[in-house]
Amino acid sequence: MTAVHQLVPVLHAGDAVGQHAMALQTMLRSRGADSEIFVELEDPETVGVTRPVRELGSGGQRAGEVLVYQFATASDLAGIVAARDEPLVVNYHNVTPPELFAPWDNELARHQVRARAELSLLAGRATLGVAVSEWNRRDLVEAGFGATVVLPPIVSRTTSVRLEAPAAAPGTVAREGADRGTVAREGARWLSVGRLAPNKALEDAIAGLLAYRMRWDPRAELLVVGKPAVPSYATALGSFVRELGLGDAVRFAGKVGDEELARAYDDADVLVVTSEHEGFCLPAVEAMARRVPVVAYAQGALPEVVDGGGVLLDVKDPISLSDAVHRLVSDQDRRAEVVEAGLARVGALDLETAGSRLVDLLLAVAEGGGALGETGVAGGEEPRGAVGSPDVGGRAAGDLAVDGVSG
Amino acid sequence: MPRSAQGTPPPAELWSEVAAAFRRHRPQGSHRWNFAGAFADLERRFGQVRPVAEDPGPQGGPAINASEEPPAAGTDEPPAAGSLEPRPVHSVFRRQVLERLAPWVDARARSVATEVVTEALAEPVRRLDGDVRRLDGGVLGLESGMASAVEAFRFLAARLETLESAADRRRSPVDAIEWLVPPADDALTGPLCEWLAANHGHGVVVHAECGRGALVEALGAVGVTTVGIEPRGLVAYEASVRGAEVRVGPADAAIAEMDPGSAGGMVLSGVVDRVSVDELVRLLALATSRIQPGAPLVVVGTDPAAARDVWGPVAWDLLPGRPLHPETWEELLARGGYEDVGRLEDARGAGSAVPQFVVKGRRPA
Numbered sequence: 112m113t114a115v116h117q118l119v120p121v122l123h124a125g126d127a128v129g130q131h132a133m134a135l136q137t138m139l140r141s142r143g144a145d146s147e148i149f150v151e152l153e154d155p156e157t158v159g160v161t162r163p164v165r166e167l168g169s170g171g172q173r174a175g176e177v178l179v180y181q182f183a184t185a186s187d188l189a190g191i192v193a194a195r196d197e198p199l200v201v202n203y204h205n206v207t208p209p210e211l212f213a214p215w216d217n218e219l220a221r222h223q224v225r226a227r228a229e230l231s232l233l234a235g236r237a238t239l240g241v242a243v244s245e246w247n248r249r250d251l252v253e254a255g256f257g258a259t260v261v262l263p264p265i266v267s268r269t270t271s272v273r274l275e276a277p278a279a280a281p282g283t284v285a286r287e288g289a290d291r292g293t294v295a296r297e298g299a300r301w302l303s304v305g306r307l308a309p310n311k312a313l314e315d316a317i318a319g320l321l322a323y324r325m326r327w328d329p330r331a332e333l334l335v336v337g338k339p340a341v342p343s344y345a346t347a348l349g350s351f352v353r354e355l356g357l358g359d360a361v362r363f364a365g366k367v368g369d370e371e372l373a374r375a376y377d378d379a380d381v382l383v384v385t386s387e388h389e390g391f392c393l394p395a396v397e398a399m400a401r402r403v404p405v406v407a408y409a410q411g412a413l414p415e416v417v418d419g420g421g422v423l424l425d426v427k428d429p430i431s432l433s434d435a436v437h438r439l440v441s442d443q444d445r446r447a448e449v450v451e452a453g454l455a456r457v458g459a460l461d462l463e464t465a466g467s468r469l470v471d472l473l474l475a476v477a478e479g480g481g482a483l484g485e486t487g488v489a490g491g492e493e494p495r496g497a498v499g500s501p502d503v504g505g506r507a508a509g510d511l512a513v514d515g516v517s518g
Numbered sequence: 519m520p521r522s523a524q525g526t527p528p529p530a531e532l533w534s535e536v537a538a539a540f541r542r543h544r545p546q547g548s549h550r551w552n553f554a555g556a557f558a559d560l561e562r563r564f565g566q567v568r569p570v571a572e573d574p575g576p577q578g579g580p581a582i583n584a585s586e587e588p589p590a591a592g593t594d595e596p597p598a599a600g601s602l603e604p605r606p607v608h609s610v611f612r613r614q615v616l617e618r619l620a621p622w623v624d625a626r627a628r629s630v631a632t633e634v635v636t637e638a639l640a641e642p643v644r645r646l647d648g649d650v651r652r653l654d655g656g657v658l659g660l661e662s663g664m665a666s667a668v669e670a671f672r673f674l675a676a677r678l679e680t681l682e683s684a685a686d687r688r689r690s691p692v693d694a695i696e697w698l699v700p701p702a703d704d705a706l707t708g709p710l711c712e713w714l715a716a717n718h719g720h721g722v723v724v725h726a727e728c729g730r731g732a733l734v735e736a737l738g739a740v741g742v743t744t745v746g747i748e749p750r751g752l753v754a755y756e757a758s759v760r761g762a763e764v765r766v767g768p769a770d771a772a773i774a775e776m777d778p779g780s781a782g783g784m785v786l787s788g789v790v791d792r793v794s795v796d797e798l799v800r801l802l803a804l805a806t807s808r809i810q811p812g813a814p815l816v817v818v819g820t821d822p823a824a825a826r827d828v829w830g831p832v833a834w835d836l837l838p839g840r841p842l843h844p845e846t847w848e849e850l851l852a853r854g855g856y857e858d859v860g861r862l863e864d865a866r867g868a869g870s871a872v873p874q875f876v877v878k879g880r881r882p883a
Contacts, residue, residue: 347543
């Protein structure tokens with residue numbers, strides 16, 4: 112019997128890697144494969160669906176058996192996996208560069224260094240590396256992976272509250288005093304979604320809001336949704352906001368549930384992404400799906416994920432950010448254009464079939480790898496299978512260039 | 519926050535300062551300013567060096583003991599690491615930096631001594647060319663290591679500054695209290711400008727608090743050199759955008775920095791509505807000392823009855839002071855020895871969002 116077992120350091124039900132792993136397990140089982148999730152540390156929330164790694168057995172290559180390592184952080188699992196004989200697929204979700212953590216937390220920075228070393232360790236051992244974006248695939252190639260492929264994370268538009276389109280049409284979401292998108296309305300609502308970690312560069316969103324309030328809208332607000340992941344950084348953000356006199360304008364909501372996050376999207380005039388480093392940026396996809404225009408700095412995987420579905424800024428600058436948001440808030444035609452392009456982009460990402468394509472790949476590996484060539488796998492330096500390229504869903508060709516901005 | 523200067527981007531320096539303000543919160547400074555990194559770099563280059571009490575030293579080499587007395591002058595021994603501490607220093611600083619750094623400084627001294635010997639024995643050293651190259655590399659490496667350690671010192675200084683600043687903030691129960699009430703509006707600018715242009719003395723005219731700088735700008739336009747003082751950074755920035763010369767900070771601190779008797783006139787507004795009576799008396803005395811004899815003092819106050827309706831409840835509860843009646847200001851100026859005390863009848867604040875009054879007086883010549 113074909114068996115595709117996953118290894119995850121800790122399976123968190125709420126995070127992207129956890130949801131991806133659990134969805135993959137369900138799909139593998141529905142295709143008749145035996146599939147377990149082995150963990151280094153058990154999470155009480157998911158202990159019923161995981162098994163401790165010591166139960167993986169002593170190893171030894173068995174026909175039709177594949178290990179999938181969900182790689183997002185350093186873990187002793189890397190050494191365990193490297194020492195085994197089964198065909199190995201590394202599903203890479205990104206490692207934040209250690210230099211982004213170093214000013215805030217030495218321990219985390221060292222952890223990232225270790226994670227990178229482990230990725231290189233596994234490169235020589237893996238049959239295939241799967242990256243969630245072309246941006247991430249470069250890490251795999253740099254680490255020494257031979258065969259690589261790009262597939263977005265498994266997210267279903269039909270089952271995810273976050274990816275559902277809102278009931279109201281764009282520009283008609285009612286709120287006190289004004290409608291979303293009306294010209295010259297004050298009190299614009301900026302939204303940022305993601306963990307409070309240095310790579311998210313939320314200080315740049317806050318600086319952009321300051322510029323926006325000074326230049327266009329003194330009542331504008333920023334809602335930051337996300338779990339504080341690096342305490343020193345989260346504390347600094349709070350102090351920074353107070354120092355700028357924005358205590359009443361910036362609200363940190365912390366981690367919220369799916370329903371509340373969906374409401375946050377529906378209340379927002381714009382999603383602002385100022386990250387220094389993003390391996391995929393699911394919030395950008397969620398915002399586009401919920402008809403919220405995205406304004407983002409063109410960093411990390413954002414150009415390929417947003418790719419015409421939002422406004423990308425080539426230069427990190429609070430004034431450019433504030434002016435880009437202002438145009439979306441004050442120009443309804445422009446706003447509608449960006450929203451429609453965002454919806455088209457979500458369709459082009461073809462997230463619904465990402466899971467089945469990944470299962471196809473894993474089953475091909477289990478059957479000896481003979482069918483890999485038909486699944487978009489790139490070997491060596493040839494980049495294939497990028498997010499947005501035809502073999503994973505095509506591209507929404509929205510031509511949204513504005514002054515100084517590539518859309 | 520008021521809307522201002524639409525279409526006029528704030529200067530790049532502002533954003534540099536905003537970015538720097540955030541960087542100051544980094545608990546470990548920049549990547550290069552990391553203690554661990556600096557010392558790890560030293561150890562990587564030169565191996566571990568520890569006091570002799572813990573480690574007698576590898577290969578029988580001379581170990582370094584931070585507690586040793588400095589050697590007598592003229593001996594071949596390098597100075598002991600204890601010589602790094604000529605004055606008392608903070609214990610954490612001593613423990614984390616100086617004590618760790620001492621062995622490296624000592625090693626540096628050894629290298630310098632080696633360098634001197636090398637120069638003295640130039641000819642023999644040329645015969646040992648390969649060894650010399652290795653020694654040179656060591657010296658260069660030590661210099662690089664010292665640079666890393668200096669970065670660590672700089673980082674520590676920045677952290678101490680941040681901590682001191684944080685301690686100051688904790689002592690203040692209400693930050694940025696001036697934001698609780700808006701700056702005075704510009705309705706009185708015309709008549710005030712006209713009166714001051716005709717009555718100011720020699721020297722610069724000061725307006726504290728100047729808000730968005732309308733009066734400063736108007737006086738400047740008629741040739742009266744005027745400087746504004748404004749505690750709200752963003753409001754001061756708006757004033758500067760419109761061309762007013764403005765100092766950012768509390769009124770009393772900025773006035774105190776002036777030379778006695780140097781101001782050709784002074785306008786007090788905003789601050790006079792919200793500080794306690796004790797502070798008002800001190801501010802008045804301070805302002806009087808800075809005004810040139812014969813030059814005017816003008817107080818722009820808010821109608822107390824109107825303030826109750828206009829100020830928000832939080833401002834009303836938290837601000838330590840209340841607006842005074844114009845009669846009270848007349849009494850204070852008169853008691854302060856001012857002459858020609860009275861109200862400017864032409865400046866009642868018609869058209870102002872908040873009714874205001876103007877009381878003026880002249881410091882005796």
